[in-house]
Amino acid sequence: MPYFDAASAAPLHPVAREALLASLDEGWADPARLYREGRRGRLLLDAAREAAAEAVGCRPDELVFTPSGTQAVHSGVSGALAARRRVGRRLLHSAVEHSSVLHAAEVHEAAGGSRAELAVDRTGRVAAGDVAAALGPDTALVCLQSANHEVGTEQPVEEVAALCREAGVPLLVDAAQSLPWGPVPGDWSLLTASAHKWGGPPGVGLLAVRKGTRFAPQGPRDERESGRSPGFENIPAVVAAAASLRALRAGPETAGEAARLRRLVDRIRTRVPELVPDVEVVGDPVHRLPHLVTFSCLYVDGEALLHELDRAGFSVSSGSSCTSSTLTPSHVLRAMGVLSEGNVRVSLPYGTDEADVERFLEVLPQVVRAVRERLGVPAAGRETVAATAGGASEEAPSGEEPAGSAGPAGLVVDSLGKRCPLPVIELAKAIHDVPVGGTVTVLSDDEAARQDIPAWCTMRDQEYVGERPAERGAAYVVRRRA
Amino acid sequence: MPYFDAASAAPLHPVAREALLASLDEGWADPARLYREGRRGRLLLDAAREAAAEAVGCRPDELVFTPSGTQAVHSGVSGALAARRRVGRRLLHSAVEHSSVLHAAEVHEAAGGSRAELAVDRTGRVAAGDVAAALGPDTALVCLQSANHEVGTEQPVEEVAALCREAGVPLLVDAAQSLPWGPVPGDWSLLTASAHKWGGPPGVGLLAVRKGTRFAPQGPRDERESGRSPGFENIPAVVAAAASLRALRAGPETAGEAARLRRLVDRIRTRVPELVPDVEVVGDPVHRLPHLVTFSCLYVDGEALLHELDRAGFSVSSGSSCTSSTLTPSHVLRAMGVLSEGNVRVSLPYGTDEADVERFLEVLPQVVRAVRERLGVPAAGRETVAATAGGASEEAPSGEEPAGSAGPAGLVVDSLGKRCPLPVIELAKAIHDVPVGGTVTVLSDDEAARQDIPAWCTMRDQEYVGERPAERGAAYVVRRRA
The missing domain is CATH 3.30.110.40 (TusA-like domain)
Known part of the structure; x- marks a missing residue:
């Protein structure tokens, strides 16, 4: 039963599982306490922070653990904006950011701040020149994801980071999708990520704030995580998250696995339009995440398509409106100006069996044909x-x-x-x-x-x-x- | 090596461990997804919510899971206050609430709201009459813990809940310390709790908002947990938390264990002043948590005392100023007007061995004497x-x-x-x-x-x-x- 929705959540990595089990026994106590159980927890937490910081490419004291990637984004955006309030209240973000960024931006706007969306091209990519043009004296923060979660397109983060540095404006990079595959290059100021995207357990996000970046945490605070993430530390999960990230990075197989998945995705990108009439494969074909591909099928009901694929044993997601609780199509596909109906996102987990991909390519044409037939669309297309x-x-x-x-x-x-x-x-x-x-x-x-x-x-x-x-x-x- | 700091964090309950392991394999996917892994996660989440709601004494749709008890308090306080903004902006809370309540109150005050502290007597108890007198037409919310986390004293929650209902003011009960021992009685409006206090894993808090209570979640939101707790659900931890809470409640041993620990605490309350000169045992001797006792030793440095007890194998906590990062003594002890120096909180975990308590009573007098001697205070006291x-x-x-x-x-x-x-x-x-x-x-x-x-x-x-x-x-x- 192949699971092809790694971009949503990856199954627990064996290293994460092992680390979690070990630290459930060693890391349950309050790390702020002076007794041995507390000291042991503190040691585990410190070691996890060092490992995660190394994988991110920052100093341990620049990184805090949050309860989720979403909360890392919410805290990162609000803390960076608040610290820059005197400079200006304008937030720039791409039109294809993760909903957590958009929700944080809405709250900023509701509180009297302003925001501007950076448009993307038909592949979902922001032009660095557009960022340069949009940066103004009142720009408080720029948010740009490292790679898109729905279509896989990589953003020009390194170039944008340089532009932001020059303008003295902090850049927050949502690296949730790309961090499993490597550190985010460039001189960014803030970075967020989410452990369950790389096979860590749920319940762990990362927020890195590089030294020299002004930051004023908002909302109630306590003494945990440098005052940047309140609430009792979830040490077992944090240890498991850091261990699995380190395992992914340290293993010589990661680069090989990325290349292998990239080839599998290339195969899907090539074969799907050959096998299924009236399909649009979206996203940048080259500058993209290794494991993710998205396409839309004309004259197809996305929910029915997902349902049929699920019956056939394939778990994928979709940006079609009929698969979302709001009945609006994905804002990413909208910003790209591409078809949203019959949309399918395939994101291959680490270790995906090539035979499963081949079977998906066998099944998909039949499934699309069946859904079209039920909608009164004969198979031959236009x-x-x-x-x-x-x-x-x-x-x-x-x-x-x-x-x-x-x-x-x-x-x-x-x-x-x-x-x-x-x-x-x-x-x-x-x-x-x-x-x-x-x-x-x-x-x-x-x-x-x-x-x-x-x-x-x-x-x-x-x-x-x-x-x-x-x-x-x-x-x-x-x-x-x- | 006896661990006597259950009020800070309890070791993982065997049932929680088992449930966590099982749901790591079954509950890692996004429960909002339509495919089988997602549906499986949704079923686990729904079942956990039902079990937790039953233990709390509310409906499943009134309860959401948060990443910590602290975040449950922060969200509960801000959401309740925001929904009552037109009525008034006055927040009443006891002087001995957990710091998470105080931090939320500070944020409320900084945003232009007002607050008033309800004083406590020398046992740490709020007088219901004081609440009645303080309730005004502009009171937006009352916060009262079910039992105090530092001294164990139970608050008159049921009586205060009735007064609040009569006045049409919502009552938020922080039940973090008492929920392991039973549901909170009375007609409260909001309730918060934290799983790692009852042997659940870290990373899970509860927020219950009873139907009819106006509630307006603050900050960025998403579609998770009824819009009341953003970020990817931590299903394995939630399942483990609910399973262990249900196990505590369902087991006939819980009532027996509470009675047993109550007797052990009574023994500590009686023996410590007999064995150690110049000691003040604080908190209500009868209306209290079963497993918790706190005392302060005159002429003793709290940090040295904790250190010596740790060397002797006992893990306890302290509200002495020298054991906190802020160098201010516990606000609870201050509000009660009792001694803060040489303060020790003993909170016995479920299953505590009676022999460990006896050994503690043997060791404590020697340890106190040694610390006093180093401070130049001879053993015989006054x-x-x-x-x-x-x-x-x-x-x-x-x-x-x-x-x-x-x-x-x-x-x-x-x-x-x-x-x-x-x-x-x-x-x-x-x-x-x-x-x-x-x-x-x-x-x-x-x-x-x-x-x-x-x-x-x-x-x-x-x-x-x-x-x-x-x-x-x-x-x-x-x-x-x-």
């Missing part, structure tokens, strides 16, 4: 969709066309109340019912349509005219090119 | 101290007496630069050098003197006249009664 278009467009009640909508050659498709991927399927069916130069207007109240209709136009080389508000949802206008 | 008084008082340079100081019969003892317990030792030596009715003025810049000189006067039936500011530190005036 041409067949076009051939069935009459039925769908006849259903479109042009009487519900909002005032001032499509021109004389226009056709209106009413997809109100229908969820992703139905609006796009209906658009694909209708487009061949209008002459070249004619328009199809899709009425939709599904949040994913806003993203997926323009993405479909890019994939299909049709012209996306734009979006107008409608009585319910919005009206998306597409002009047929060919 | 009379002997008085007999050696001449030497000390002759050292007191009356020329350094501040303006307007002691009267004609007065004697000034210069203890500037000397740490606890030296100022009290010098006072004890000097008091017999003045006639009955005469005064001794102790100059001291040690924070503990402010607490221990009045406490000494109570113990010795001398009159504490008061304190005056001095060029350095303060001048404490004592009048000889007999």
Whole structure:
């Protein structure tokens, strides 16, 4: 039963397990106490801090353990912003940061701070030049992930760190995804990470604040972890986290394993579009995490796809709206301007069996075909969709066309109340019912349509005219090119 | 090597260890995911929540897991205060709450809120009548621990909960110390606890918010734990915490064990003053935690005492100033008005061997005697101290007496630069050098003197006249009664 969602959480590394068991007996006492059990805990904690700091590339006294990567981000962002309050209150972050950064940014904004998102290109990458242009005298902090958690694209952290140093602005790097594979290069100021991404136990995050970085921890504090992470230390978990990170780094196999997984991912990137019609593989094909690949399948319901893959034994995740509790598609895919429907993220854990990847490539085409068939999309893709278009467009009640909508050659498709991927399927069916130069207007109240209709136009080389508000949802206008 | 500091952290319960091991393999994946590893995690998390809720006495949907008891308190206090902001911004809490409550209160105050401390009597107990009198129309929240972590005294939580309900004010109960022994009675609104106090692993706190209690979580949030505790769930630890709490509660031995430890503590409470001269046993002798007792030894350096007990194999803690990083004595002992010097807290873990308690009672008198001897205090206590008084008082340079100081019969003892317990030792030596009715003025810049000189006067039936500011530190005036 292959688990292909290492980017979400990796199974416990054997070294972590062993270290955890040992330190459950040795490290349960309060390390602030003067008696032997406390001293023993303190020794374990100090050793774990040294090991983790070495792996991060910082000094032990620059690193504290937090209860999660999320809390490391929350504390890091709020502490850095508070310390720079007199300089300015502007926070810059990429549009594709992890939700923990975005949540911290929202709290900053709600408290009167300002923030600006750095756009990404279609691979999900920030341009260092954009950061340079955005840095202003009131910039308090820049947040940039080392590599994206949904599409694997590496960010130009080293270059951005240099720009930030020059401007005297601290850079916080969320290294949750990349730290298992190596230290983050460059002269960053703050760094965060999360142990369960590298096979450490849950319950451990890292926050490094390099010397010389002004930092003012927010919220209630105590004497634990240099006043930067309150609450009783979780020494057994911290020891296990540090031990497994060191094991990954020390082992000569890590570089080999990264290269091996990179080849497996390359194979998925090449084969999936060959095996499955109407697929978009996203993210940078070269400058990326070794183990992660994401693709989106047109005319596919992401939840059904995940369900079928799970039935077939594969555990993957998705940025499709129908797989999230909010019914909005992934903000990462949105910022990249790529398709969100039928989205699949494959992230291979350390030691993934090549045969499992081959089996995934066997199973995927059948699964996609089955889901499409249930949605009334024949297997052969675009041409067949076009051939069935009459039925769908006849259903479109042009009487519900909002005032001032499509021109004389226009056709209106009413997809109100229908969820992703139905609006796009209906658009694909209708487009061949209008002459070249004619328009199809899709009425939709599904949040994913806003993203997926323009993405479909890019994939299909049709012209996306734009979006107008409608009585319910919005009206998306597409002009047929060919 | 007996460990007598269960109130700080208890060793891992065998049931917790077993549950942790099992769920490391079953519960490492993200419980929000749709695939089988995620569903398995979700089932474990739900079952743990049900078990913990049953032990707490609330509904499962009222309880969230946090990374520590401290974070449960921080989140509980800030969320309850924020939700009541329109009603008022006044926070009431006892003077003897855990530091996590005090830190949350400080943050509230720094943000413009107000707070008032409820005084305690000499046993460390809040009077319910005082709470009733303090409740006002602008009271946002009351915080009251179920039992004190340093002296074991139980608070009148049930009575205070009823008063708060009547006034429409939520009550937050920090149940960290008492939850291992039973649910908190009464109609409280919020409750917090910490798993490593009952033999669960570190890394797990509980926050219960009863239905109908307004609550507005503060800080960055995510979709985890009903938006009340951000960051990846630590399912293995949560499962272990719930399993061990259930085991404690379900086992018929818990009530028997509580009674057994209560008898052992009674023996310590009785025997220590018989075996060691000049000792004050503090806290309520009856309405108390079963396993905890605290006493203070006059003329003893707490750090030296802990060190000697550790050498003799006993791990205990202390609220003496010389054992804390801040050099201020325990705020609990201060609020109670009892002696802080030579303070020892003994808290017996589940299953404590009676023979270890007997050995402690054998060792303690020798250890106290040795520490006193090193400080120049002969073993026989008060009379002997008085007999050696001449030497000390002759050292007191009356020329350094501040303006307007002691009267004609007065004697000034210069203890500037000397740490606890030296100022009290010098006072004890000097008091017999003045006639009955005469005064001794102790100059001291040690924070503990402010607490221990009045406490000494109570113990010795001398009159504490008061304190005056001095060029350095303060001048404490004592009048000889007999």
